[in-house]
Amino acid sequence: MQAKIAMIVPYFGKWPEWMDLYLYSCSKNPQVDFLFFTDCLMPATVYPNTLFTTLSFETYCKHVSRVLHVDFRPTQAYKLCDLKVFYGLIHAEDLRGYDYWAFGDNDLIFGNLNIITNIRNLKKYDLLTTHSYHIAGHFTVIRKESKFTKLCLKIPNWQSLLLNTKNYAIDEGIWSDMVYPEMRLVRRLYRYVFKPIFRLHYFKYLALINRLFCNRFTRRSFVEYYTTPNPTLGQYWEYDFDKNKVYRYDGLELPYLHFLFFKKNIYSNSKCYWNPGFYQLPIDWQQQREKNVYVSVDSIVMKEKM
Structure with missing residues (x-):
């Protein structure tokens, strides 16, 4: 039997302009329930696995304070990001009936999450994340x-x-180091041995170390899925509506595309980013089910399947 997964998504303020696309991609992964806690308006389309609890930011913070026994009163909703690793406790009641809980971001498009959350992986691991070098804040799954x-x-x-x-x-940061404390030694071995002597690329080195040690002998899965690219002009990522698949510019299938660097952000000085409106589902997407969405840093266009 497939394990039941709940992704916890507190979000307050105003939905981002890509929310309809995000929710649609959620709906194509029925093995995961997406539990939203928000004061935003109810989306136009609600799917069986996108579940909404309406409450104020103040009420949510009071709940956090009550559960964690702290006086949690942040001035900005962005501070909620520091709560991600506490969701399993904060939302214990909401997680009744689920085997796994997850945290992540909503500036992404989900493809086939079964690449990560397949039966084999869920039986083998207590924690699965999509980076090889630290916990991925945009998607991590944890056995309750x-x-x-x-x-x-x-x-x-x-x-x-x-x-x-x-x-x-x-x-x-802090929590990632606690989940994978050996990573400090892993980094030192690379710096002083594998890089100068074997000239091995860092990601190839991590893939080797994690496969031989971390992912093999522990209950943790640290695998780099290359979901957060820093793209250049001329590169296209494909989202196939029908098959629910995301493909990188070179054809590699990704479990999801985290488009952090496709939009204006504080982490990059790039002047290449999507224009407003390019995050959205096309207005007539339901009549264009035989077409795919191709996304790049300079445009999002519809192209017919060959």
């Missing part, structure tokens, strides 16, 4: 009945980190 659900409570001074208005990227 595992040590990783309560590992957040072992973060040094976690209460102070949550009470501070600064965002610490706890998921990809």
Whole structure:
């Protein structure tokens, strides 16, 4: 029997312009329920696996305070990113009946998530993430009945980190180091041995180390799926509506496309990004089911299948 997965998505303010595309891609992965906690207007289209709980930002923060026994009162909703690793505790009641919980971002297009969340992987691992070098904040899956659900409570001074208005990227930083503490040694081995002596590319080295050690002898899966590209002009990523697949510019199938660097962001100085409106499903997409969406940094266009 396929394990039941719930992805927790608190979001307050205003839906991003790509929300209809995001929700549609969620709907094509029925093995995952997407649980939204929000004060945004209900989307025009709600799918069987996109479930919405309406509440105010203040009410949500009071719930967090009650569960974690802290006075959680952030000034901006972005601070909620530091709660990702606490979702398993904060939403314990909502997770009844689920085997796994997940956290992630919504600036992405899901393809076939079964690439990650297939039966074999879920039986073998308690934690699955889509980077090879640290926890991926944009998509990580955790077995509910595992040590990783309560590992957040072992973060040094976690209460102070949550009470501070600064965002610490706890998921990809402190918590990631706790999930994969050997990574410090892995980095040193690369710096002093594998890079100067064997001239091995860092990602190839990580793939080798993780396959031989981390992913083989532990309950953790750190695999690089190349879901967050920094694209250049002329490269196209394909989202196939019918087959629910995402393809990289060179044909590699991805479980999802995280388009962080396709839009204006604080992490890149690139002037290449999508224009407004290019994130959206075409208005007549339901009549164009035989067409695919091709996305690049300079445009999003419809092209007929050959």
